[in-house]
Amino acid sequence: MNMTTKSISNSKVDISNIKHTPILIALILGAMVAFLNETLLGNALTVLMKEFDVSASTIQWLSTAYMLVVGILVPITALLQQWFTTRQMFFTAMLTFLVGTLIAGFAPTFSVLLIGRIVQAIATGLISPLLMNTILIICPPEKRGATMGLIGLVMMFSPAVGPTLSGLIVDSLNWRWLFYFVIPIVIISILIGLKYIQNVTELTRPKVDYLSILLSTLGFGGIVYSFSASGDLGWSDSKVYYSLIIGALSLIIFVVRQLKIDNPILELRAFKFPMFTLTVVLMFIVMMSLFASMTLLPMFLQTVLLVTAFKSGLVMLPGSIVSGIMGPVAGKLFDKLSPKTIIIPGIGLVACSMWLFKGINPETTLTQIILMHSLLMIGLMFVMTAQTYGLNQLTPELYPHGTALFNTLSQVAGAIGTAVFISKMSSGTTQYMENTTNPMDPAEKLNGLTSGFQGAFTLGFILVVVALVVSFFLKGQKKEAKATQLLHNEN
Incomplete structure (x- = not known):
């Protein structure tokens, strides 16, 4: 009863005269630069180490801090969207991103550059959930697949093209041009938004539970930090395991509190919708494999095949272009067909690519890697429609919470996946070298690296097979979304 009442109240916002296309352009441009910046510094870290005379363990904070801040902020966006209008959220996010980009671009020291990255991350944590929630409100369920296909293109293509x-x-x-060239795109997004962005949500301004915000920050922040830092510090480091313990305990208390208080900052009752829960599990597993693959593949190219950083980026570019083409196609097919006929074959393609990757060796050609990576990206574009299907199951007042859950868990999955896969790669290499009779032989060192990468991709294949099994429990029809569609039509 409570949900129905809230859903009807949301219909007070008139969205009948809203111009969808320019709103989406403004939001997608903003999201594009935000997602791009997650990987844009990948091939520049070595240069930045020399520029600022810092170590590898220090420079990695440019990436770790970005992911950490986004992981902390995203859960709170569901609350923020109930307190601030769409325009206020959008302009706050984009102006913040512009400020962060300017700080980073003109940074005289590493500390200032890190501050700029953190400010950018704050904006990313705001814009991503805002984009998803706005689409759910202004697009009817039967047309969301095509729109989400464009979003999938941005989410997959932007980070993938970053290293190139x-x-x-x-x-x-x-x-510094890594930041300079982003500035015009941000300004264009702001100018389009000034003219076309409209408020599409009704503000309820619920009571703010500051303890929940603290628990959320400690919980998600501690977990993301521990897994991100483990790759550099190792699990035996006190900072890593203490962060994990504090994060896990805080998250448990956070969950219990959200289920008890009247105005939770993250409505976990969204998990009462079975298909939403199933798609969250599915996407978590797939995103673990995605982030890990995007980290492992360039490492393999540069350490085993000995190609340059730029060339490794070029090798991954065709897959990114293919994903850009297939994103909208997958979205349109999702609007016409049942979810299972799109998602299951997509996971099947991801599984096939992982099966091929687990056999890579020094004899693998760049052409073969391009084909395997392209296959992976095509499969992922189809799998991304699972997020649309899951959100379609929710009622309108749960949209901000659903998008916040997906975005938060994507960051957590990325941190966990990257740490676990790199750890597996490192341990596999070490184990091989311990068993070899001539560990100083360059050929054996190469074999050791190869063994490590093969072990990591084998783990990825196993995880994707688990995701494939989970996908068979999806319902073939979108019956659960009918109530949501009726409510949307009433607007």
Whole structure:
């Protein structure tokens, strides 16, 4: 009863005269630069280490801090969207991103550069859930697949093309252009938003539970930090396991509290919708494999096949382009067909690519890797429609919470997946070298690296098979979304 009442109250906002396309352009441009910046510094870290005379363990904070801040902020966005209008959220996010980009671009020291990255991350944590929630409100369920296909293109293509752009810019221009070239895109997004962004949500301004915000920050922040830092510090480091313990305990208390208080900052009752819960599990597993693969593949190319950073980015570019083409196609097919006929074959393609990757060795050609990576990206574009299907199951007042859950768990999955896969790769390499009779032989060192990468991709294959099994429990029809569609039509 409570849910129905809230859903009807949301219908007070008139969205009948809203111009969808320019709103989506403004939001997608903002999300594009935000997602791009997650991987844009990938091939520039070595250059930045020399520029600022810092170690590898220090420079990695440019990436770790970004993911950490996003992981902390995203859960709170569901609350923020109930307190601030769509326009206020959008302009706050984009102006914050612009400020962070300017700080980073003109940074005289590493500390200032890190501050700029943190400010950018704050904006990313705001814009991503805002984009998803706005789409759920202004697009009827039967048309969301095509729109989400475009979002999938942004979410997959932008981070994937980051290393290529990074290598190109660093090789031909000063590293500061990594930030300079983003500025015009942000300004265009802001100008379009000034004219077309409209408020699409009704503000309820619920009571703010500051203890829940603290628990959320400690919980998600502690877990993301521990897994991100484990790759560099190791699990035996006190900072890593204490962060994990504090994060896990805080998260448990956070969950219990959200289920008891009247105005939770993250409505966990969304998990009462079985298909939503199933898609969250499915996406968590797939996102673990995605983030890990995006980290492992460039490492394999540069350490085993000995290609340059820029060339490794070029090798991954065709897959990114293919994903850009297939994203909208997958979305349109989702609107016409049942979820299972899109999602299951997608996971099947991801599983096939992982099966092929687990056999890579020094004899593997770049052409073969391009084909395997392209197959992976095509499969992922189809799998991304699972997020649309899961959100379609929710009633409108749960949209902000559903998008916050998906975005938060994506960051957590990325941190966990990257740490687990790199740890598996490192342990596999170490184990091989301990058993070899001539560990100083360069050929054996190469074999050791190969063994490590094969073990990591084998783990990825196993996880994707688990996701494939989970996908068979999805319902073939979108019956659960009918109530949501009726409520949307009433608007």
